[in-house]
Amino acid sequence: MALYIRINPSDNVAVALTPLKSGIKIDLNGGIILQNDIPAGHKFALKPIAKGEDVVKYGFPIGHLIYNVSAGAHIDHNILKTNLEGISDYTYTPKLVDIAPSTMQRTFLGFRRGNGAAGVRNQIWIIPTVGCVNGIAQKIAERFRAEVFGQMGSVDAIVSFPHNYGCSQLGCDHENTRKILRNMVHHPNAGGVLLVGLGCENNQLTALKELIGTVDDSRIKMFEAQKVEGDEVEYGLKLLREIFAVCSKDVRQEIPVKELRVGLKCGGSDGLSGITANPLLGMFSDWIVAQGGTTVLTEVPEMFGAETILMNRCANKEIFNKTVALINDFKQYFISNNQPVYENPSPGNKAGGISTLEEKSLGCTQKCGKSTVRDVLKYGETLTQCGLNLLSAPGNDLVASTALASSGCQLVLFTTGRGTPFGSFVPTMKISTNTPLFNAKPQWIDFNAGVIAEGEPMEEVSKRFIDFVIAAASGEMVNNEKNGYREIAIFKTGVTL
Numbered sequence: 001m002a003l004y005i006r007i008n009p010s011d012n013v014a015v016a017l018t019p020l021k022s023g024i025k026i027d028l029n030g031g032i033i034l035q036n037d038i039p040a041g042h043k044f045a046l047k048p049i050a051k052g053e054d055v056v057k058y059g060f061p062i063g064h065l066i067y068n069v070s071a072g073a074h075i076d077h078n079i080l081k082t083n084l085e086g087i088s089d090y091t092y093t094p095k096l097v098d099i100a101p102s103t104m105q106r107t108f109l110g111f112r113r114g115n116g117a118a119g120v121r122n123q124i125w126i127i128p129t130v131g132c133v134n135g136i137a138q139k140i141a142e143r144f145r146a147e148v149f150g151q152m153g154s155v156d157a158i159v160s161f162p163h164n165y166g167c168s169q170l171g172c173d174h175e176n177t178r179k180i181l182r183n184m185v186h187h188p189n190a191g192g193v194l195l196v197g198l199g200c201e202n203n204q205l206t207a208l209k210e211l212i213g214t215v216d217d218s219r220i221k222m223f224e225a226q227k228v229e230g231d232e233v234e235y236g237l238k239l240l241r242e243i244f245a246v247c248s249k250d251v252r253q254e255i256p257v258k259e260l261r262v263g264l265k266c267g268g269s270d271g272l273s274g275i276t277a278n279p280l281l282g283m284f285s286d287w288i289v290a291q292g293g294t295t296v297l298t299e300v301p302e303m304f305g306a307e308t309i310l311m312n313r314c315a316n317k318e319i320f321n322k323t324v325a326l327i328n329d330f331k332q333y334f335i336s337n338n339q340p341v342y343e344n345p346s347p348g349n350k351a352g353g354i355s356t357l358e359e360k361s362l363g364c365t366q367k368c369g370k371s372t373v374r375d376v377l378k379y380g381e382t383l384t385q386c387g388l389n390l391l392s393a394p395g396n397d398l399v400a401s402t403a404l405a406s407s408g409c410q411l412v413l414f415t416t417g418r419g420t421p422f423g424s425f426v427p428t429m430k431i432s433t434n435t436p437l438f439n440a441k442p443q444w445i446d447f448n449a450g451v452i453a454e455g456e457p458m459e460e461v462s463k464r465f466i467d468f469v470i471a472a473a474s475g476e477m478v479n480n481e482k483n484g485y486r487e488i489a490i491f492k493t494g495v496t497l
Contacts, residue, residue, distance in 0.1 A: 041271025
């Protein structure tokens, strides 16, 4: 097993793959004696680096030092500071990689919907139009789960999705809520949906219904609690029985992998994220693009510092301009709220070895491989182009994962070095960057990419991972589903009345 890695030949730091003790000799640059203990995932200098000089990792600057360091010194967030600034001008310099179409087309077992879309789950969702009826929606779901226990047929789950919004919102916030709920109604993982309104909220059911458009009335039903005579829970149960009678007869069928739409996300990252799990997702992303499928990268603040790499992978000038707007609009969001654009690595990130936003971003963008960027989506928009897409959403785990699912992704792949139990409204598969996390939290983590740091070839791990994802798409539950952890979070930027 390797003890450390120099990721790019031009790097002036290396990363410990396992904890390293002070005083040991590192056989790089003619031999280096470590000056400090180096935790796994953390960086150490390969040569003397002067105050103000850039530290280079992944072949790119990740910030500058505020002190001189000698070869073998530990470099962390205490001495490394960002180079990032505000809104920037960019130039399109295309560097496109051709991903050849695969000659071996894979399939998964999914649900073919009436509009032609493919789902990887067959669930019934109870969606409140406003937070005031969260309790009603939850009670309907609980009662109905008990009623059909042991006779679910092909229905995978019956889930309510409480949220705080739908009233007292203005402008973009109100529209964001409406778009996310609309997209959930149309999502192919839902065999049926019950919308529950109150009656006096801003998010009026009649207006939302107009936004939703044409639906299958046997699968999509709705009511307003204030307008129901008698017990609204009993009324909701009556509608659910009608939905269930249709959905429970759905069956899985063979569907080409090219119809998969997969969200790429990371959270609670560490210094191994950009070495193990994120490059593994990058290989998977390129593989599914070669199959004719679609992947989506989001977390715009975690593109800062690596954005030019993505911009130069844009298919054309129009997509490049949309990517520039994606980045600068999100920077302006920070600036308009009097926040610096570079305040990102969390305490967990820093403890795991990530020192600056540039370092985090360069590791994060490994998730999308080398494919050409085919489109850029605003928050709440849905996919229209196959291949790699970029999506506007913040780095927050649940907000970003909800946005990925809302865009049309049937599942989300989520890499983590620190661990997290949550799940969005689609299967949210956790991939650990290191083996100790996988061993410590088997109830959270679905797949261990930490074996890559221990010497298992990336190509072999990738083959196992592809099979694992296809099995999940074909119905094998991932841990967030086994635990019943399914949530939504809607992006909010403005005033609450």
